Amino acid sequence: MDVSTFVRITVVSFLCYVAILFVLRLSGKRTLVKMSAFDFIVTVSLGTVFGNILINQDEILWEGLYIFCLLLIFQYLSSFLSSRYTLFSRLLKAHPTLLFYDGTYYEHKMVKERIPKSEVLQAIREQGIGRTEEVAAVILETDGKLSVLPKKTNEMKNLNTLTDLEENQ
Amino acid sequence: MTLETFIRMIGVGFGSYIVIVLVLRLSGKRTLSKMNAFDFIVTVALGSVLANIIVNHETLFWEGLVAFCLLVFLQYISTWLSVRSSTVRSILKSRPALVYYSDEYDEKTMRKERITKIEIMQAIRKDGYVSLDEIAAVILETDGTLTVMEKSKEKHLEREDFFY
Incomplete structure (x- = not known):
């Protein structure tokens, strides 16, 4: 690698970094946001495109920057539309699913989402809870993680963090 | 090879x-x-x-x-x-945004930041909270995570308490 290649890589990388940052x-x-x-x-993908631009800059500099911006525009549009219109949010975003509620497993949901009982139990244990009786609900979130809601008192009221689930149960 | x-x-x-x-x-x-x-x-x-x-x-x-x-x-x-x-x-850095505060969603900020209610509730459940009544505020941080703040027993938290 000669000096001119080195200088070119340095200058182009610097400009790419600044462009992408802005x-x-x-x-x-x-x-x-990584909610799904x-x-x-x-x-x-954004990170990989950036890495590829830096390393193959004589071949794919403009294509890479263009793809980077395209990905951002798609992400912008999909979040813009789904935060404004419920129709789009239903189309574009997966919905969380209730798998366990107050002592009952929703078996058909578990089969549909391909979550075995052992994984639900594992999620409960990972929260440090030893008895399923102490669990109010277990939810499969859109990013693939299981949320475990403990019973704070013995009452099941006020579970209003579940309101987004009811419509599709 | x-x-x-x-x-x-x-x-x-x-x-x-x-x-x-x-x-x-x-x-x-x-x-x-x-x-x-x-x-x-x-x-x-x-x-x-x-x-x-x-x-x-x-x-x-x-x-x-x-x-x-x-x-x-x-x-x-x-x-x-x-x-x-x-x-x-x-x-270089944006500022955090308050998306849920004093029992209300801040719809304007949510639209501006393109965050849906589903995502806020998901963040709250992930932190193991059962009821929205326990939540003082939800903040969209600059790294794109949602921070969930519990209500404090001693003090009613003001808007200013979440930003320093």
Whole structure:
């Protein structure tokens, strides 16, 4: 590698870094929220595109920057539409699913989502809870994680963090 | 793949691994911390550069190492500057946003930040809260995570209490 290649790599990398930093900053905090599996994949893709631009910059500099911006625009549009219109949020976002509620397993939901009982029990144990009687509900979230809600008192009222689930149960 | 390529790949893989561990170690913990939106992308980009070096070692070894070091260096400069200058900080970093506060969703901020109710409730459930009555506030942080704050028994939390 000669000096001119080195200088070119340095200058182009610097400009790419600044460009990408500003594009991301413009697109807002939401771009990198990882609330669903898809968000996570997009974030990793963005990083990979950036890495590829840096390393193959004589071949794919402009294509890479263009793809980077395209991914951001798609993410922007899908979050913009789904935060404003419930129709889009239903189409674009998976919904959380209730798997266990007050002592009852929802077997057909578990089969549909391909979660065996052992995984539900594992999630409960990971919260340090030894008895299923102490659990109010277990929910499969859109990013693939299981939320375990402990029973704080012996009453089942006020479970209003579950209101987004009821419509599709 | 000939035996020679095999051996060279091991050499390059081993060599670049050691160089990269050293570079990361020298540049400090902050390089790989994910405090704002951009940091995670850079971390993935670093990984992608390393993978490319190992896979395309014949053509890209030196270019790859230069790109890797540059990325670490640029992150170093940007964090160095943002610790020292509030102007740079406000350019590089957005501010956290309050999306749920005093038993109400802030619909305007939610639309502006493109966050749905489902995502807020999901964040609350993940922290193991059963009822919204226990929640004082939910904040969208600059790294894109949602922080859930519990109500305090001693004091009614004011809006100002969540930002410093």
